[in-house]
Amino acid sequence: MKGIVFTEFLELVEEKFGLEMVDNIITSSTLESEGIYTAVGTYSFSEMLQLLTHLSENTGISIDNLLLVYAEHFFSVIENSYPGLLATYKDPIEMISSIENHIHVEVRKIYPDAELPTFEVVEKTENSLIMIYTSSRAMHHFGLGLMNKTFAHFNSTATIDLQKIKEDGTEVRFVIHKN
Ligand code: HEM
Structure with missing residues (x-):
């Protein structure tokens, strides 16, 4: 998955839920990237899935939503x-x-x-x-x-x-x- 999908996602999480939530979902995931993404890089989809799963658990909003x-x-x-x-x-x-x-x-x-x-x-x-x-x-x-x-x-x-x-x-x- 392209880095732009991660960088824009984390920006939106910060805007909606704050920097603490960004930190929380990154530290509770096992990320090869260590949560550091560049727009042109390529990262495993499993990283996005972990970030989404933890955001969903913390907010009560379904992954689909x-x-x-x-x-x-x-x-x-x-x-x-x-x-x-x-x-x-x-x-x-x-x-x-x-x-x-x-x-x-x-x-x-x-x-x-x-x-x-x-x-x-x-x-x-x-x-x-x-x-x-x-x-x-x-x-x-x-x-x-x-x-x-x-x-x-x-x-x-x-x-x-x-x-x-x-x-x-x-x-x-x-x-x-x-x-
Ligand atoms: C994924 C670009 C329009 C559906 C993506 C990705 C990019 C992209 C960069 C991520 C690829 C990756 O992470 O490796 C664009 C651009 C569009 C466009 C530039 C318009 C100019 C659309 C539209 C749809 C769509 C209109 C609506 C049906 C998807 C879906 C994915 C995706 C569902 C997620 C990957 C997946 O489901 O496997 N697109 N897209 N795209 N795009 Fe597009």
Whole structure:
């Protein structure tokens, strides 16, 4: 997992819960990085999972909800860092259905060692989209948060239904209807 995902996460934890919480979740985890991350470095996903698990235990907020809120924050990082990539799109359905064939392809050019999910488009109309998310990291709620903010970016909203195909969340169907 790329360092930018860790640095932005810890910044948000500090902003929402304070520096003490950052220190707490780092010291209660077993981290090869020792909790020191650089944006361009690459770290084990298990480090993120430990940080999320400890934050969840300390706050009573589920990991899914933490990932949802984090993704909504991460979208503004994307807006600031990759404005050109977003400017390619005029419509949220077009953008979200292009993650696999365009957006994450570009991400992979910037970060060759990025660990990305796959999003397979099953059905697409002007106002709806069905996609299958697959990833060993089960970060479907991170995807949900990014999708919510993609609609907001285009001054739009959507109803997004998430159906687990595999109980562990490594395969999930997203059913999206533009409002
Ligand atoms: C992961 C970039 C749009 C879904 C990531 C990562 C980056 C990234 C850097 C982390 C990779 C790693 O840690 O190794 C971008 C950029 C985007 C974009 C620059 C737009 C210009 C989206 C959108 C979605 C999405 C719209 C919504 C469906 C995900 C998910 C992950 C991810 C779910 C977590 C990894 C996993 O589940 O395995 N993306 N992304 N991305 N992205 Fe994107």
